[in-house]
Amino acid sequence: MCIKLNPFTVALNNALTDKGPGQPEIETLLGAKGRQIPQLFAAADRARRRGVGDTVHLRAIIEFSNHCRKNCLYCGLRRDNKTLPRYRLPVEEIMDAAGRAAGLGYRTVVLQSGEDPYFSAADIARLVEQIKARHDLAVTLSLGERRREAYRIWREAGADRYLLKQETSDPALFGYLKPDDSLQERLQCLWWLRELGYQTGSGNMVGLPGQTTATLARDIALMRELDVEMAGIGPFLPHQDTPLRDTAPGKLEATLVTLAVARLCLPRAHLPATTALSTLAPQGHSLALGCGANVIMPNLTPSRVRDKYLIYPQKADIGDDPVQAKKDIEALLAGLARPPATDYGHARKIPSGRN
Ligand code: 5AD
Ligand code: SF4
Numbered sequence: 001m002c003i004k005l006n007p008f009t010v011a012l013n014n015a016l017t018d019k020g021p022g023q024p025e026i027e028t029l030l031g032a033k034g035r036q037i038p039q040l041f042a043a044a045d046r047a048r049r050r051g052v053g054d055t056v057h058l059r060a061i062i063e064f065s066n067h068c069r070k071n072c073l074y075c076g077l078r079r080d081n082k083t084l085p086r087y088r089l090p091v092e093e094i095m096d097a098a099g100r101a102a103g104l105g106y107r108t109v110v111l112q113s114g115e116d117p118y119f120s121a122a123d124i125a126r127l128v129e130q131i132k133a134r135h136d137l138a139v140t141l142s143l144g145e146r147r148r149e150a151y152r153i154w155r156e157a158g159a160d161r162y163l164l165k166q167e168t169s170d171p172a173l174f175g176y177l178k179p180d181d182s183l184q185e186r187l188q189c190l191w192w193l194r195e196l197g198y199q200t201g202s203g204n205m206v207g208l209p210g211q212t213t214a215t216l217a218r219d220i221a222l223m224r225e226l227d228v229e230m231a232g233i234g235p236f237l238p239h240q241d242t243p244l245r246d247t248a249p250g251k252l253e254a255t256l257v258t259l260a261v262a263r264l265c266l267p268r269a270h271l272p273a274t275t276a277l278s279t280l281a282p283q284g285h286s287l288a289l290g291c292g293a294n295v296i297m298p299n300l301t302p303s304r305v306r307d308k309y310l311i312y313p314q315k316a317d318i319g320d321d322p323v324q325a326k327k328d329i330e331a332l333l334a335g336l337a338r339p340p341a342t343d344y345g346h347a348r349k350i351p352s353g354r355n
Contacts, residue, residue: 207250
């Protein structure tokens with residue numbers, strides 16, 4: 001007797017093999033409905049445990065400038081948003097925030113900003129050097145697109161990782177949403193970062209206008225081709241001071257499904273429970289940790305400017321006191337039996353091997 005398995009079950013079984021799912025199977029998994037969703041989440045949770053273990057890496061983020069020369073349609077930091085008060089933290093204040101992160105026991109700081117040419121490549125290199133000299137911290141940079149030479153000197157200064165999200169793998173949608181950029185140039189930057197030996201992070205937004213399941217499948221396939229060590233997957237959230245103010249937000253379930261499928265395709269990558277997801281749903285962190293995520297990024301930006309890094313409205317981490325936030329995260333992790341990691345949380349990927 002021949003039993004015909006449904007395509008979802010076949011795709012899920014294939015996802016758990018060494019080769020992982022192909023793009024059509026990724027699309028099938030992304031279409032999970034009803035009872036398939038808890039099955040998908042359970043498979044992603046198992047893949048997470050096998051690939052990266054139970055610990056959760058905590059990466060302290062410092063948003064040191066909200067100036068941006070670009071005009072992405074979805075983002076509150078876009079240059080045409082004249083309603084946003086802009087700030088740049090002086091170097092001493094960035095160093096203080098890094099010191100606070102180290103003092104609280106974090107092992108990574110993420111330095112993030114809009115694309116702000118005010119800070120020269122040499123300024124950033126000095127900052128990285130100072131942090132590495134004073135503290136036992138891994139440094140992740142998230143400063144957008146720069147020349148290869150800038151990436152090179154930052155790497156030489158000691159930067160360990162770089163986050164540069166692809167946002168979407170659809171070239172036409174990318175060009176529409178990011179009128180200053182092209183997908184091709186962005187991918188070039190990602191390949192340079194790889195070549196220079198950074199642990200490289202990409203990621204996307206779920207629920208962008210015009211995005212389809214096929215787009216999301218391609219997003220995940222592209223992250224796998226890029227062989228990323230990190231991938232940030234969060235919902236699109238409309239901001240009232242951007243051209244996309246009237247667009248519907250991304251959905252919680254669709255974001256979790258995308259995260260779960262990404263985990264199946266990138267078993268050894270570090271996947272954060274994004275702040276955007278917690279902004280959409282108060283249980284965002286624990287839901288994401290249950291279907292593939294293994295990273296949380298607490299905000300260590302000084303409180304005097306925290307509410308000005310408004311890429312989307314009602315950002316969940318605004319107003320947190322860093323000491324209390326750490327306690328809250330530890331309590332959340334204790335409840336989930338997911339211990340906070342004590343190491344740097346470098347990617348466990350074998351150099352140049354598959355994720
Ligand atoms: N909704 C969700 N995420 C956003 N980002 C920017 N604007 C939004 C938005 N409206 C994310 C992008 C980008 C980072 C700066 O924040 O993924 O990489
Ligand atoms: Fe600037 Fe990045 Fe926002 Fe685009 S997404 S406007 S590059 S901060």
